Each structure stands twice: as C-alpha cells, then as structure tokens.
Amino acid sequence: xxxxxxxxxxxxxxxxxxxxxxxxxxxxxxxxxxxxxxxxxxxxxxxxxxxxxxxxxxxxxxxxxxxxxxxxxxxxxxxxxxxxxxxxxxxxxxxxxxxxxxxxxxxxxxxxxxxxxxxxxxxxxxxxxxxxxxxxxxxxxxxxxxxxxxxxxxxxxxxxxxxxxxxxxxxxxxxxxxxxxxxxxxxxxxxxxxxxxxxxxxxxxxxxxxxxxxxxxxxxxxxxxxxxxxxxxxxxxxxxxxxxxxxxxxxxxxxxxxxxxxxxxxxxxxxxxxxxxxxxxxxxxxxxxxxxxxxxxxxxxxxxxxxxxxxxxxxxxxxxxxxxxxxxxxxxxxxxxxxxxxxxxxxxxxxxxxxxxxxxxxxxxxxxxxxxxxxxxxxxxxxxxxxxxxxxxxxxxxxx
Numbered sequence: 001x002x003x004x005x006x007x008x009x010x011x012x013x014x015x016x017x018x019x020x021x022x023x024x025x026x027x028x029x030x031x032x033x034x035x036x037x038x039x040x041x042x043x044x045x046x047x048x049x050x051x052x053x054x055x056x057x058x059x060x061x062x063x064x065x066x067x068x069x070x071x072x073x074x075x076x077x078x079x080x081x082x083x084x085x086x087x088x089x090x091x092x093x094x095x096x097x098x099x100x101x102x103x104x105x106x107x108x109x110x111x112x113x114x115x116x117x118x119x120x121x122x123x124x125x126x127x128x129x130x131x132x133x134x135x136x137x138x139x140x141x142x143x144x145x146x147x148x149x150x151x152x153x154x155x156x157x158x159x160x161x162x163x164x165x166x167x168x169x170x171x172x173x174x175x176x177x178x179x180x181x182x183x184x185x186x187x188x189x190x191x192x193x194x195x196x197x198x199x200x201x202x203x204x205x206x207x208x209x210x211x212x213x214x215x216x217x218x219x220x221x222x223x224x225x226x227x228x229x230x231x232x233x234x235x236x237x238x239x240x241x242x243x244x245x246x247x248x249x250x251x252x253x254x255x256x257x258x259x260x261x262x263x264x265x266x267x268x269x270x271x272x273x274x275x276x277x278x279x280x281x282x283x284x285x286x287x288x289x290x291x292x293x294x295x296x297x298x299x300x301x302x303x304x305x306x307x308x309x310x311x312x313x314x315x316x317x318x319x320x321x322x323x324x325x326x327x328x329x330x331x332x333x334x335x336x337x338x339x340x341x342x343x344x345x346x347x348x349x350x351x352x353x354x355x356x357x358x359x360x361x362x363x364x365x366x367x368x369x370x371x372x373x374x375x376x377x378x379x380x381x382x383x384x385x386x387x388x389x390x391x392x393x394x395x396x397x398x399x400x
Contacts, residue, residue: 004039011049021053021138033211033225037247040227040264047140054138129344131192133167134183135159136214159214167194169214183211189344198222198235200242203321205229206341207263216240229261231321246283249302253278259317266337269302272317280307325363332357343368347390351381354392
C-alpha cells in the first residue's frame with residue numbers, strides 16, 4: 001500500500017488523510033484505524049501530520065494576527081523560490097490555509113515553526129515517557145498522574161474527568177449519538193486506569209494503547225481496541241456484548257474480569273480469564289463459527305495461526321496490576337521484554353544462548369539492578385548499565 005512509505009509531508013497533502021482528520025465518515029475511520037493497527041511504526045508520523053492539518057485548517061480569526069501574518073508572509077516570500085513545484089488547484093471548502101498546504105506542502109512544514117515557536121506545545125506534543133490522551137478532535141493531552149480536574153477538547157467542551165491516575169468517563173452525562181473515540185497511551189515505566197462510560201474498569205499496563213468510545217451507543221456493541229496489555233472488569237450488559245479487539249485475537253464478553261496481552265511488537269496475544277466466561281476468536285474470523293470458550297483459570301493463546309487453551313496460575317498474569325513481577329519458568333527473552341516495559345529501559349542481550357534459559361522468581365519493589373543480579377546468580381552473565389541502556393554479555397569468568 002502506498003501509505004507504507006509516506007512521510008509526514010505526504011500524509012498532509014493526501015486528500016483521504018485530510019478527510020479523515022477534518023470530517024470523516026465511518027468507512028474512512030475504519031480504514032485509518034485498521035491501517036494504523038497494521039503499521040504501528042507509522043503512528044508518530046501520522047500524529048504529527050494530523051496535528052499540522054488541524055492547525056492549518058484553523059480559521060484566521062482563531063490564530064493570533066501576528067502569527068497568521070508571519071506564516072502567510074513566509075509562504076508568499078518562499079513561493080518565488082519554488083517555481084518548479086507542480087501546483088495542483090483544488091476547489092477545497094476547507095479554507096485558505098489548507099489550500100496552501102496542498103500546494104506548498106514542502107514550504108508548509110518549515111513555516112509552521114513560526115507558529116510553534118510562539119505557542120505552548122504541552123497540549124499537542126507528547127514528551128518522552130509521558131501518558132497521553134488523544135481526543136476526538138486530534139488534540140493530544142499530556143496527563144499528570146497527580147492531577148485532578150476536567151479534560152476539555154479544543155472547543156472547551158468537557159471530555160472526561162481526571163482523578164489522578166484514573167480517567168472517569170462514567171461521570172460524563174452528555175451521551176453522543178455517534179461513536180466518538182479517544183486513545184489513551186501509556187509509555188514504558190507507567191501504568192494508568194480508566195472507567196468507561198458504561199462503568200467498566202480498565203487497568204492499562206506499561207507500553208500500551210487503548211482506543212475506546214467516549215460514550216457507548218445504545219443498541220451497539222461495546223468495542224475497544226488494544227495494543228499492549230490491560231485488565232478488564234466489564235459491567236454486565238446482555239444487550240451490548242463487550243469486545244476487546246487486537247491484531248490477532250478478539251475477546252468477547254457480556255460481563256466478567258479478564259486480562260488481555262497483545263503487544264504488536266512482540267507477536268504474542270493471550271487472554272486469561274479471572275471470573276465469568278468469555279469467547280475468543282481470530283480477528284479475521286466469524287465469532288459465531290470459529291470462537292473458543294474459556295473458563296476461569298484458563299489462558300487462550302494465539303500462536304501459529306491457531307488458538308490454544310491451557311490451565312494457568314492467574315496470579316502470574318495479573319501481578320503487574322499490583323506493581324509486582326512474577327515469573328514462572330519463563331524464557332529470559334520474555335523476562336527482558338517485561339523489564340524494558342516496567343522500568344522504561346532498553347536492554348540489549350549479546351549473550352544469545354541466554355535468551356531461551358528459563359527463570360522463576362517473584363519481585364515486589366526491587367530495582368532493575370537487583371533483579372538482574374538475582375537472575376545472574378541463577379545463570380551467570382555480565383551486565384552493564386548506562387543510564388537507560390543495559391547491555392548483557394556472557395560472563396567473563398566462563399570465558400577463561
């Protein structure tokens with residue numbers, strides 16, 4: 001697909017992308033949501049392009065006059081130096097700024113620096129290792145885990161109430177008549193919670209993203225979209241099944257508690273049922289004909305294009321909710337993935353044979369270095385810590 005190689009500028013100039021950002025329909029929304037699930041590495045590029053399209057479509061009256069004048073002068077002055085650009089005239093109804101973006105997309109990105117230099121980027125640009133909430137209008141909010149108060153959109157309308165590390169949509173009494181989505185992104189080293197409009201509670205683990213409706217619509221299924229890991233406590237509603245959609249396997253319930261892990265960069269999707277009952281099915285299959293029902297204490301895993309079910313220790317898969325790490329005969333490379341997420345670090349394992357070694361251990365409050373030291377007592381290896389980068393190598397004594 002041509003979008004795979006798109007740059008930020010390509011997205012901004014694309015009419016279908018502009019339609020999605022400025023005035024989408026259900027088909028367009030579904031296309032871009034599915035595309036981003038298939039190509040998550042393009043998410044940051046898409047976010048930046050989306051923000052710029054929204055900014056360029058801002059009415060003149062909403063921009064400070066000096067900023068608009070500076071932006072426009074810069075475009076006009078540089079236009080003379082871009083005479084070999086192919087000018088594509090379109091009868092757009094979106095306003096003069098968006099027309100300029102379609103014609104001078106190369107100029108536009110540079111010009112925006114004039115505007116960004118005079119505005120506070122806190123609400124639109126996510127800093128590293130910060131929890132962010134993307135609203136339905138494209139606004140990106142940085143969430144302070146200690147904050148209380150209302151989160152509002154670009155028009156000043158209430159979206160959700162924040163209560164420290166919890167977003168509470170259940171207190172919003174203004175239901176929408178169409179599906180409007182927010183997306184919560186939790187980086188490595190962080191965890192966050194939200195209560196959906198139906199009262200269902202979600203714990204989101206480190207390195208996870210959840211896309212969900214601001215309000216569920218009467219008579220329509222309750223669907224949320226997960227990349228990462230989350231624990232769900234779902235309010236029962238026999239008329240509206242609740243489905244967690246991931247790139248490999250979907251989990252559908254009426255009301256229950258369960259954990260779903262589906263990090264797209266790890267090729268590992270599973271559902272562990274704590275109580276109640278759920279059915280799981282491959283994302284590209286029909287639920288009614290291909291679903292697998294699991295019972296409390298069972299884990300469904302999508303592997304090799306098949307769903308397998310086994311009995312497991314529940315505590316192992318939900319310990320992260322209590323800020324604990326519990327490993328039971330786990331391969332070391334999986335443990336390293338967990339440590340990267342939990343401590344927001346990058347770990348390079350140069351001791352390849354160590355990756356398949358299995359470890360068992362429980363940790364509650366230990367530092368990363370303490371955990372690595374304990375693991376190295378099980379199977380000797382060396383490690384070097386440089387800020388947030390860790391390198392693991394074969395034990396020097398064993399080389400002698």
